Amino acid sequence: MSIVKKKLVIVSIITIILAMTIPIISIINSIGREEGLDEFEHFIAQLQQGFNWPI
Secondary structure (H helix, E strand, O other), X not given: XXXXXXXXXXXXXXXXXXXXXXXXHHHHHHHOOOOOOOHHHHHHHHHHOOOOOOO
């Protein structure tokens, strides 16, 4: 609705872009997880190794 009312257009566009890209990035990065790790453990391991994608 913000785009229609022309308020906070930049924030609305950023939100739309993030809503579309975050699931895709998560799926791509979870493909490479080690066998035996669930998604949360993989997420924590990637954070500890200093990767930027979990942020």
